[in-house]
Amino acid sequence: MSDAKRSDSERRDPTLARLLAEALHAPGASGGAAGDSACPDAELLAAYADQGLGAEETAHWESHFAGCARCQQILVVLTASGEEPLTDAELEQFGRLAATASIPAERRSAREEKKIVTPFPPRTTWRWLAPAAGIAAAAALWFALRPSPPRGTAVITAEKTTAEPSAAQNESQIAQANAPPPPVTRQGEEQAPPPAAGNSRAVPAPRGAEKKEEQAATQAQGAPSAPPAALETNRAAPPTQLQGNPPAEASSALKAPAAKANGAAAATTGTVTEAAPVGVAGGVGRGVGPGTPAAPPNGERSVQAFAARNQIAGLAKIAPPIVFASPDRSALWRVGVAGRIERSADQGQTWQQQASGVTADLLAGAAPSNKIAWVAGRAGVILRTTDGEHWQRVASPERPVNGRIGGRLDSAAVAADWTGVEASDALHATVISAGRRLVTEDGGQTWKQH
């Protein structure tokens, strides 16, 4: 034990302190009589950590904890896991966003009605004040700047990405640093729309049915996706059985294959109820044709809102759903957080859940036809469907093996986040990350730098 941990009494009585420090430090020695079978479940552990147990319960469980190495380790991890502060850079960015964001007048009343609840415990120390304030400010900005279009209409158009927000320079700098890369044309110009192959990145959906005839694929907006329905079928670690709680059937249910989850998920889809756009089809379809930029429906303010939202989303690591369509607009796909994929055959009126087989956030998609589509996301995830229904994972060109990526020793050894994808058919596709482009001509079996 370091000197920094020693209290005054320990310094005054080093003998006993030394005795305790040496003798108590015996990993696994305190197995005790409790044993794993008597360990409390997660809720009791959490209630203990929240000081939510009564005196009798507390005494009972502390008696167990005193002799149970497993529970002590869980309590240690639980305690430590609540201490993650925002980094200095994140705090600075949140502060700048809070200082420079302007709330449109018509949204002020709606914002005031919203109750912003911070998830932090009431008894806080100084270490929680900054992240709590930062996250609350970001949440307030996100709710305030989040567009509230009429039901069923989309929000953003392609041209937003072409215009820099007229807000403070800081905001644009943050956008450059944090926003997903804007769509890239075949010529490499940073403006929408992408080439005629249903290629897209994050695609904002256009506003209103009247915009159906204009619009390239651009970054999509909408409500955050619902959670995934499919388990990752190739998950390495088996689900941990909940301690002391689950009946046998629940444990096995948790390990059931993705097929059951698909059924469950599909049952939850239905009429689009949130800001997920009806007009998406038009906008995305527009992007499929020869690229012709269209005027932003709401001009500068929409650009600002879109850019700010992406900044906050990027900082808060909340990925907005992405919508893309086939060239004939007969098939739309919507992808988003935690591996969620949905398909619509009626131009966004209804959506059907599809099994992605992954739990990573999906960040971009492209559909050369109504049967063929490519999706890319975080942690090197690349998916492809050739029948419009079933998705297969494609080997990522950036999957690390033994700490090496592409033959180079990579200290991070973390697969890239693919933020863009372009595709012309089932064999030819390009994935994009941080300005790098990798191309496949054989359906993802091999990749090469473009």
Place this chain on the structure above:
Amino acid sequence: MIVPSLTRPDDPMPLHPPTAGLAEFLAAHNSLVGRLHAQAGADRWGVSCEEFAAALYRGAAKGSAAAPVPSEELEAHLEALHLEDLALACALRKGSERAWEEFVARYRPILYAASRVIVGSAGEARARELADSLYADLYGLGAAGDPQRRSLLDYFHGRSKLATWLRAVLAQRHVDALRSAKRLDPLEDEEAQRPGPVGRGTETPAGDPDRARLLPRLKQAMAGALAALAASDRLLLSLYYVQELTLAQVARLRGVHEATISRQLERIRRELREDVARSLGAVRAEPDGRAGAAALSPAEIELCFGYALDDWAFDLGSALSDGLRNGSKR
């Protein structure tokens, strides 16, 4: 009067059917349940009073490990629940899209942050994997309308904050995964990895008969003193000395000020020293009633503690667990 009817025509995913005793619970606590339902703001998630009542009832029926919540304490128990979190959990289990939007917006950053701390140097990808592994289990498996649909959220009853519960689940998974991996290690590797007693070993230097005579008595006295500690004090010692939490971390876990933990540790150390000295200074009686070792003089007692400053191995961790098995005397 609330009539238990958990299946509504427009409900795509009804919650679990009523459990035995729910009807009596509702009959006896109708107004309380209604008040708690309003307090929780469950309506904004589309959670009906009946559904919320069922969630309250399941939590109350689960009770503590020692005994179910007595009926006279039920009201206080229910009012102490984290009602808003419980309502959100109900809505999540129903598959409410708005509830899941709220969950992603509010809790995803928490899960990612907790995962980053938990996996440490394993990296961002591993942290995301740990956090994302919860999502499918939280969403649950089973067809819509299937009364047997199970979700991880079935095991949340509002006794803690939802955020803390999520972190506890993550912590459990992480620790159990580590422990499982450790159990697969060959025995010799495990023995090699276990840090041995600090110092040069357990053998006493040759030529020091006092040391050979006194150290075992010191060990025995210390073991007896630890066994006499209250469980709360033993836990405090383990968290601080074995798990090496800081004073601040222990304080947060216990819900007290850091200075309180420091004073508690000081008290425990003082009591241990006094108990050890008292034990060494008393005549030790053998189990069969024969007189055992003679009492040590004050000088010899100090000599014992002096030996402890040397490299002497005393497995206090084992002594704490032995004390637990023998039962606390306080």
